[in-house]
Amino acid sequence: MADNNSINTFEKEAEEMTVMRVITSKDKFERTAGGFVNLTFEGVKYERVKIVRLFPFTDENKYISVRENTDKAREIGIIEDMDSFDDETREIISEQLRLNYFTPVIKKIMSIKDEYGYAYFHVMTDKGECNFAINMASNAVTKLSDSRLIIMDLDENRFEIRDVNALTQKERRKLDLFL
């Protein structure tokens, strides 16, 4: 009954897609020499897994999906809360996330100039002083909430303003165009 088997594997795949697995502190994350992370989950070892935030803006430490390193990137499981892990594991995971979600946070706005379809930003971020340009015609500025902005430059490098209200009145006025 080869036919039935192949159908069964197919149905199993379909079933697997709908199952929700939770990764807990019992499962083990470890660093690899090449700078990646391996995960042992329910006794199975997965090499260099991919770590993805499911709510990168609203809750960056909750609901983190860990996926296989294959073309299909099948989900191994979900971490419901990073805080349920010990410091070491949290650091291992955070290391990967830091590069994955590299987004300088804008602390100070020196100037914003609107010129013929582009806006030139000169800002101070937590990663250093940056000059970047955005295209005014595309949706380069995403408003996550009334006070939180994600700004994407011409190459889709991201910059973030966490809280517009924390900026000075003068800086806010420069940003006025986008609020």
Place this chain on the structure above:
Amino acid sequence: MKENKLTKNILKTLSEYKINEKDILSVCPADLSFDGEYILGYVFLTDKYIGVCKSDIPTGYVHFFRGTKVHKKIEAEDLADYEVKLFDLQKLEHIHTERMIGAVLLTGEYDGSSVKIASLTNTYLEQINLFVRHTKNIKNGKPFDYEIVGKEAEEEDEESLYCPICGTMYPDPAKKVCPKCTNKRTIFARVLRYFFKYKFLIAILFLSYAMGAAISVAWPYLSGKVLFSYVLEKDNEFLARFGLSGKYLLALLVLALVMIGCRLIAELTNMVQMTLMAKVATSTVKDIKTDVFGAMSKLSLNFFTSKQTGGLMTRVLSDSNRVTEFFIDGIPSIFIQGMTIIVTFVVMYRLNWQMALIACILLPLLVFMTVKLRPGLWNLSGKRHRAEKAVSSKANDNLTGARVVKAFGQEDAETERFINPNNNLKEAEINIVKLRNRFTILYSLVQEVSSIWIWIIGVFFVLKTDKIDLGVLLTFVGYVAQLNGPMNFFSRVFRMWSESINAAQRLFEIIDSIPEITEKEDPVRLTKPRGEIELQNVTFGYTVSRNVLKNINLKVKEGEVLGIVGRSGAGKSTLVNLISRLYDVKEGTIKIDGIDVKDLSLADLRKNVAMVSQDTYIFMGSVAKNIAYGNENASGDEIIRAAKLAGAHDFISKMPDGYDTIIGASGKDLSGGERQRISIARAILANPKILILDEATASVDTETEKAIQNSLRMLVKGRTTLSIAHRLSTLRDADRLIVIDNGRIVEEGTHAELDRNEEGIFHKLNELQNKSLAESSF
């Protein structure tokens, strides 16, 4: 950072590893560390190694991203010391890039285990992809391929990527427009060109403006000085000039007639102005709209997916209206009103220079305040546009999603959500009005104060000195009052200018956008198409980092029916989109009858490749017009035959107005299956040599599908057909089938051949579908 060269310091360090500058084949900056910090760094390729150089950021270093960098000869990174790490190319396998949210990772397998080689910001994404391609070539023992070049490397010298005036990098290397140096004056000149078409009308317009101005200058003189000082004072010397000396009553009558005449002419010119303005303005708006719409339709599909339709609609509709306001109403008025002011002052000066001086004492203040308030207007105009865009996007979103909104009972919530952008728009409008009022108040204040001023000082002069008489004083007061109009105008003109140029800028952005798909100069015509398709090593992705199709090789013979099977998201639709050149391939070539599609004339290509896709679109208009879309000259006979073949004739003839029934946005609503059949009829009528059916029968019932299948069987005769289907039974008649999975062709053969391979995807899919069919028939 220098884009494609290593610094002297690195080269010096490398000489310790016996690597010379000429060994270095390719370089890409790598400006991030693995723990997410900016660094200075490069990866480079030699025929033996991939090397990574890293250095910490010097304090006070400023990062420049695309479009902001100013061209400099020596930069901080030239002086830094770099740490070098080499990877032996022999031991490195599977080198590739992985795109993450804010970074790109270059990774591979070194000595059998995964390793991170370097990471970088998205700025160098394209460059690192080229780097990887070079690396793969070298690794496979091929010589360095100079043909592989990116957008930037194409420029022979780096200088041409920077604006020659200010030295700043162009934000878009393909366009070579420096936003900083494209000042508002260039935009102005471009808009002006639209009006040149109506030279004659505009000349008349100017003339009538000038006439109006002349009358308004003469008026106070007539009603003041002439009436009081000459006629009422019985100045014979003056009257004698007109042969009226002594005839005072007659003189008064003549003056009255002249004054009435003046008023009449003034009203007449006013009327002429209004008519002409309406004519020129609407014509220009029409021209601009046509241009923007034309430019927009030529743009590639990408453009429409990356912008909100709401935003685009604002541009076509309200921006083009706004542009003309300043040019029609503003420019002639600036000229005329400016002249009025100057002439008024000159006349005043000639009458009595002391009083003239007093009248214009407040003017410098006015100029100063105007210069100060003006930039605010520019920003407010931009802001209002964004608010407007948000409102129309929201409305558009809501209207297109009306079904879902109602189904989930979210009408109130949506209205609630609409309030916010709507409120913003209100605020933006209020802010503009506020600022505009400030201008108006300022200007009328100056005018009023000057007027009172003149009264007080004038009365003083009349009473205490003999310098002026009552007539002159009244003339003066008249002139100052006359300034009311021009002042009022100048208080508005700055707002008009800001809004106009702001809107024009947005329109030109669209008109200037370069379509990604362009026809070659002198394209090859396809006069007698055979319908042979060949794909060679085709790789394509909608984004730079993710390839949807990978290295596809496929040959479809003339008249062959090829079925394409695969899971959703496998890349089937993408494959057919490439054949009709809705997108261009990233690597490889697509040939039709042995000619690269990039060399073919687009009109010929589209005429010979017709697509019936899963998203059908019905345009506003009659059924017949919709079937004859792209084929206007079709006769009724042909239309009916096409409809019959598509199985659409029956339901069309049942509609009350038959083939003339108006359907689409405002007309009668069609069911999904009916729409599908109309689009099939459309393809049949186009009579293409290559027919693409992308889930063409997905939304019709089984019975209709059978009918369409039958007609398709006739239709495919003599044509090359590519048919995509989820329901495998649809493809039973295909000559050959291919299975696409994850962007690659994984299986190929006839229906029977594929079904025999029990491990294959096709077999599994087939079994699964048969089974569910069997189950559902219980």
